[in-house]
Amino acid sequence: MKSDGGKALFTALQKPVRNCLQGIDALEFDRSKAAVEEAQAILKQQHDGGASYDEDTLNDLAILGFFARFLSEYAAFWERVTKREYEPSWMALQDTLDSIRLLKRMSMIDVARFEKQLGQLEQVYPYKIFASVGCIAERIECSICGKDIDSFECLHRRGELYMGKMAHGIVRNMKKFDHVALTENPEDKRCVMQVQGTPYQFPAIDWLAENLTARKFTVSDISHVEMSERRKRNENIIRQGRNDPCQCGSGKKFKHCCSAKQYSTYPHGEFILLRKPPRVTQSV
16 A cells, blocks of 8 residues: 555455355355445445545545455355355355455555465466457446547557556457357456367366355365376277287277377366365365
C-alpha cells in the first residue's frame, strides 16, 4: 500500500481475511462468503466517503478490492473441488490465478503461498489443449478516456490504475472472427478442447474432494504438487524373447515390434503437505 489510508484499511481487513481462510479450511463456505462480504462492505464504506482522496489512496482502495475478489474466487474454487464440479472448478482456478497475477503486479501483498499451491494444481487437471480466438474490430476504446487505446491520443496504458480505475480496452464494432488457433499454453486457459468420444477424467480432483471432506488434511495444509511420470505394465502384451516372432503376427522380431508397447507411462502427482503425513500421492 502506498498511502497511509490504504495501510490502515489493509490492517482493518485482517479479521475478515482470517475468517475467510478459516472458513475454507473448515469447508464452511457460507462463512467464507460472509467474511468476503464483510471485507467488501468495509471497502465500500471507505470508498463512498472518499470524494477528496488522492490518487494513491484511490488506487490502494482498488487494489484491496482486487484482494477481496481474490478471496472470493479462492473460496469458490475449493467449494467446487469439494463438490466435484470439475469444469466449474477449473474456471474458478483460472479466475483465482488471474487475480494472483494482478495482485503481484500491482502490490506487495504476499500471495506467494497461494500462487505456488494453485499454479501447480493446474497440472492435475486433464486439460492440455486450448482454443485461442482472433477477431477484427473497428477500434479498441480506452475505458478511461474513450479514445482509441492504441493511438497516441490515449495517454493510458492497459492494466494500469488511474484514480482507482483500471485502464482496459473495450472492443467496438467487431467486424469478424479472424481465426481459431489450438495451443498448449494460451494466455487464457478457459476455452478447453476435448476430442470427441474421449471424456475427461478427474481422479486427482476426486481424491482431493474425498480426503478434504474426510478431514484427512485441510486446504491450508496443501503446499504444492510434484509431478512425475510412472510406468505401468500393458497386460495385453505377453512377455516373450526379444528375437522371437512377435505375437501380433507382423512377422517381425518382438524387439522390433511390440516390445516397446510392454509399458505405458502416466502422469503422477505427489501432493506435498505442510504437516504430517508429509507426502501423499495420486495418479492424474
